[in-house]
Amino acid sequence: MCPTRAVNILSSKCGRKGARPGDIVDAPVDRAMIHDNNAALVIENFGRIAGASVWSPDKAVFFIDHHSPSTSVKAVKHHSLMRRFARENGIKSFFDCGWGISHVVMIEQGLAAPGEIVVGTDSHTTGEGALGAFATGIGATEMAAVLATGRVWLKVPETVKILLNGVLPPGVYARDVMTAVLGRLGPEGANYRSVEFQGSAADAMSQDDRIVCCVMSMEMGAKNAMFVSHADPDAEYERTEEFDASSMTPMAALPGLPTNVAPLSEIEGRGIKIDQAFIGSCAGGLMVDIETAAKVLKGGRVAEGVRLLVIPATRHIYEESLKRGYMEILHGAGAVIGSPACGGCGGHDAGILAEGEVCIANSPRNMGGRMGAGGVVYLANSATVAASALSGRITGEKGGDAL
Amino acid sequence: MSRCWKLGDNVSTDEILPFQYMVLTDPSELGRHILGSVKPGFAEQLTRGDVLVAGLNFGYGSSREHAPLALKGAGIGAVVARSFARIFFRNCINIGLPAIVCSAAVDGICEGDSIGIGLQSGVIQNETSGARYAFAPFPPFIMEYVENGGLINTLNKRNSDPV
Known part of the structure; x- marks a missing residue:
């Protein structure tokens, strides 16, 4: 039996022919992505490595996408630290406020090519695998070591x-x-x-x-x-x-875990009232999501008492949505449009929930407190989120008809 | 000896350390905010060296190293669980916080029990009940990280030690 694609990439990149699941390999990194949620810890730890210099400044990519545009005095201090570090270390790939979410921009910009080993200080770095890169998330200390050495140890996965x-x-x-x-x-x-x-x-x-x-x-x-x-x-x-x-039919995840799922048809009947609908994030702010939302919202109006927040994942998607007239439709329906960033998904900037509030979102996560302490999050596809914004209750596309 | 605190399955990094504290970097400052929604007032009840004993998939979710760093800053000396989320586990090791997989200990330990952990021997001794639980010790390169207090110290040590 031959190895799977991931095993193949790791064994060829690491020069370990015949590497098998369970083996530990010392992998060379093709691209290291650092964003503003973790950059301060990365830079602090990098500073602790005696005599460290950035192994390959052209392979490091910086993003300001979590607290963007700067959301607090502390956040902007971290941004300044990132800009200075990049300048001093010759890191040219710096995607500042407004460029959008790292994972999607990396793909747009060709920074996660098939067969490359990509590491990022974000769990959703798995998204960069869409085109065939081996892309995985790591923490801040590990990223500091990657910046210094260009390598990361990995267990060859099953x-x-x-x-x-x-x-x-x-x-x-x-x-x-x-x-x-x-x-x-x-x-x-x-x-x-x-x-x-x-x-x-x-x-x-x-x-x-x-x-x-x-x-x-x-x-x-x-x-x-x-x-x-x-x-x-x-x-x-x-x-x-x-x-x-x-x-398959439209599905949703109940608050608590993204794996806590049920067919939408079962949830619709409960008449769950919402306070916020969120379309955005690396899983929900893509062109297809903005397009789907615009189709559902065309000519409609967001229900009284509901905030609809739409945040395109990248500047490119924003621009394309403007050209195609989607932004006009969304704005006309009463949506609040945010600048490309991670937004409400992690509760870092726009769209934080109050205690007791209910949100339906197409973002990846809904663990306790994810969008704000005491708020709860249902997850669903973009059409459901848009339809729910119109009706004020969790509803599928076409006013309750799941299809 | 370390006092134990028990937690359930799939405790996420959002719950260990909510987003609003991600702009902090100082471990002891971070430590004041751990697990507030799961165990209100938890940070104030801890004594240095206490151990968290959790169920499946502890540290599920985001890659934020602030979560294990906050646990360490709050005085947590080790985490024992049935399993760990992948990035959380790496983060623990990289900051020198032992993350030990041992289902028998999770089954046997009650909240408040006093335990001793033998990292080299792979044995957890429950002083309260007298029970012993075996676990697979870390492979040597991970043990090196844990013993040196994390990845950065290890890199520096390797670079300064004459080979």
């Missing part, structure tokens, strides 16, 4: 194949596929593992859909995630999880 057969019905999105996958595999169903997406429904997915799947794989603990179109059928998978895309 691989879980997610086989998506059939064709997705209209009104069912990549996000619903992932909600179904997360519901079956659970919050550590792919912990420490590489995830490969295959099958006819996977092959049919757009780049945006692939980003959604790779980002959301983190919510089942994936070390990395990727789409592999010409996979060897005999590759050595730990297991295969097979799904029939043709029979």
Whole structure:
């Protein structure tokens, strides 16, 4: 049996022919992404490494996307620290406020090419695997060491194949596929593992859909995630999880865990009132999401008492949405449009919830306190979030008709 | 001996340290805010060296190193769990906070029990109940990180030691 794609990338990059799952390899890093949520700790730790200099300034990429534009005195101090560090160390790839979310910009800018090893100080770095990079999240101290040495130790992972057969019905999105996958595999169903997406429904997915799947794989603990179109059928998978895309329906996650899932049809009947609807993040602020939201909201008006927050993931998506007239539709429907950033997803800047408030979002997470202490978050596809903003209650596309 | 505090499954980094404290970097300042929504007033009840005993997938979610750093800053001496989320585990080791996988200990330990942890021997001794729980000791390169107090100290030590 031959190795899976992740094992192949690691063994060839590390010069360890025949490396097997469980082996520890010392991997050379092709790209190191650092964002403003963790940069201060990275820079502080880098300063503690005796005699350190940045191993390869052209391979380090800085982003200000979590507290953007600066959200507090402390946050802007960290931003200043990042700008100075980048200047002093010759780091040219600096994506300042307004560029957007690292994972999506990295893909737009060709900073996560197939076969590359990408590490980022963000768990959703798995999203950069959409085009075939081996991309994984690490912490701040480890990133300081990567900046100094250009290397990171990795345990060669086992691989879980997610086989998506059939064709997705209209009104069912990549996000619903992932909600179904997360519901079956659970919050550590792919912990420490590489995830490969295959099958006819996977092959049919757009780049945006692939980003959604790779980002959301983190919510089942994936070390990395990727789409592999010409996979060897005999590759050595730990297991295969097979799904029939043709029979899938819109899904949602109940507050607490993104893996706490139910068919939307079961939740709709409960008449859950919402205070906020959020369309944004690395899994929900993509072109496809803005387009879907605009289609649902066209000619409509956000319900009384509901805030609809729309944050395009990147400056490029913002610009394209303006050109296509989506922003006019969203604005006309009463949406609040934010500048490209992580936004409400992590509660870092725009869209923090009050205690007792309910939000429906297409972002990746809904753990306790995620968007603000005492607020609760339901997760669903973009059409559901937009339709819920119109009705003021958790509702599917077309006013309650799930399809 | 260390006093134990018990937690459930899938405790996320959002719960260990909520987003509003991510602009802090000082461990003891971070430590004042740990697990506020799960165990209100928790940080004030801790004694240096106390141990968290958690269920499955402890540290689920974001890569924020602030979470384990806050636990360390609050005085937590080790975390024992049935399993850890991948990045959280690496972060613990990289800052020199032992993260030990031992389901038997999670089953056997009650909140308030006093334990001793033998990192080299791979044994947790429950002084309260008398029980002993075995776990697989860290491989040598991880043990080196833990013993040196983290990754940065290890790098510096390696670079200064004549080979």
